[in-house]
Amino acid sequence: MKNYDKLLHDLAPQKFGKKGVIWTISLVVLIVLGIIAYIDQIIRGQMVTNMNDYALWGVYISNFVFFVATSFVGTVAVAVLRLTNNNWRTPIVRIAEIIAVAAIIMAGITIMIDMGRPDRLLNLFIHGRMQSPITWDVIIIPTAMMVCLLLLYFPLLPDFGLLHKHYEDKKPKLSKWYGRLSLNWTGSDAQKALQHKSIQIIAILIIPVGFMLQTIDAWLFSTLYRVGWDSTNLGAYFISGASVAGIGALVCVVYVLQKVYKLEDYITDLHFDKLGKFLVLVCLIYLYFNLNEYLIPQLTSKKGSTTHINVLFKGEYAPLFWFVTIGGLIIPVIVLLFKQGRKPLPMFLIGLLVVAGSWWKRYLIVTPTLLHPFLPIQGVPESWHHYFPSMHEWLITIGTLAMALLIITVLVRYVPIVPIQKTADEQEELQLNKITKS
């Protein structure tokens, strides 16, 4: 018989301790502040931001791109590892799915914050036109959201069934909820076959959907004439960048959950080691596309490109650019090449660096390009030559980041973060192997 008792004891969702409660309350406070700032923005108009007719997009858009990129973890860590039969993925896939769900939901919300007339949102459906890349986004984001949700939900069914039984006596109300969510899971062969097939379809589906999402996100920029965006490289550039952002975020969340939930038996050094190698791989791919994106235009040195790249290499945005490139890509690659660097704590620190780098990277993709249009900036207030987010923009942006973390927090509170049924099955298989061998 399978050893469910120990597994359930270890892996069933746990009540938050004091730290968890403080964490959740702080997130709620940040979200409330963000909502207040947003309401003020609706009342007074977007003049409360520091955007202007030149820097016409700002931190809202770069934050949106960051969320879209992070949601790619669902594709890269779940589907790709599944297709390549990497069995070590079991204890971390659900965390990746949770991050993907939180990120894609927040991507959908943040893009609306940037709209000058959010009250006319329905116009996108009433008057939508297929030729606009925004319409492509309107189609792909809800699609990706559904696929991410299902990819999280289908594998959860047996676990919900187990939890339904587990809490039957102790917490009948909670048990009822798990029962409903499990869709009457009994574990029969027919159910198992159906679930297995569904997961397989979704896990394959999320690959083209994820690629489309990142590519459309890139095309929002590369379909425009602006120097720095008008690049055939941008789709692949965004996909590889999204892998970096997604796995960086995954490393951070995995580390925190391992420590908080004491999951050292399930999430081991081996997992960090594997994740570390994976992160190096995607960082190297992203570095390669960065070379394409920056060095080739610099070599042919067309006038517009040179201006743009000099601003990044040694101008106003140089400190940020080198932080993002060296801190967010080169240092992680170097550190993670060493075995010691792939231990949990250094991995966590590197993960934080990668996520911060990824966030600012999107800022660098959006802002400097807009500040170097084809015609010179003249006849507008001096402040329009520069852009840095206003207090309102920071409050709202931090609010959205807090909301993403809150979604993750709520999910890890009520959902078993390491798949119980799957772990049990794998343990059983291991036992059987041992018996047959001896």
Add this chain to the structure above:
Amino acid sequence: MKNNNTDSRRKFLDKGLKLGLITAIGAVGLTKIASKLTAQTDKNSGDKMELMTTDGTIVVVDSSEVMEMEHAGKIDKYDVREGMPNRKFVMVIDLAKCTNELKCQSSCNTNHFVTGDHSWLKVYKMQEDTDTAPYWMPTTCMHCDQPACVTVCPVDATFKRRDGLVLIDTERCIGCRFCMAACPYSTRVFNWSEPNQGKIIMDMGDETNRPAAEYAGLPSIKGTVDKCDFCPHKIKENELPHCVTACPNGVFYFGDKYEDTVTNGEETLVLSKLLADKHGYRLMEGLGTKPNVYYLPPVDRLGDFEEGLERYTEFKSVDKPK
């Protein structure tokens, strides 16, 4: 009599094409009957009219045979998204004459109630390179034939008309600013806050109390995009856009590409000849946007570049009431 018959036949041919062969055959008979009926009523009219046919011969017809037709050039009622029929508006800006007087800008600002920090019409201080001469370059919306802004608009709020104008339906715009990012000429401005234009006096189209079609985009609305509209409200009155009439040097020529004519109010020129003689060009031709605003290079200048410098304000294009 005979004319009438061919006329009806032509009509029948037109319709016949649409309705199909079978209807057409039946219609032959009907037309003949109809023409006979009209012929009978003709007998009662005694007035004769002299008319010129398309091949130039004068024919005398009974006045009762003359029907009133809708005039092709009539623009009393037209679809704001279709534009004025059979027109194609075009502008030529002669850089040789511009001395940065900025009368165009202030006239445009006043008449379009521009209240933000960014005027629709700007006069750039341009210098291509260190070894070329500086010059003043007024810019309006280029009203491109391949407008990047229209391509990317997700809700069809900004649209291209058959008369060449690119306009904005501010009642529909969702404020995503994608069009602003798409425009390589940085011509679009955004209403970041309540425009506060005061009372706008303009021709309200009908009882619905909304502006007439010619005023598409006015008044400005918070959270939507504005830009130069080529003054369709002036064109409708057979007048020239505000910038054209305000310029003391006659820099701006406005006209119709189909008529191959442009005028700055003082002289009227043949567009194709003007562009060929003076080497007219368009901004960023290489992008393929096909603008409808042409520039004549700043050669044989009217005034010194330096004269304009005293009026040049790098950080201001709209005068705010104190």
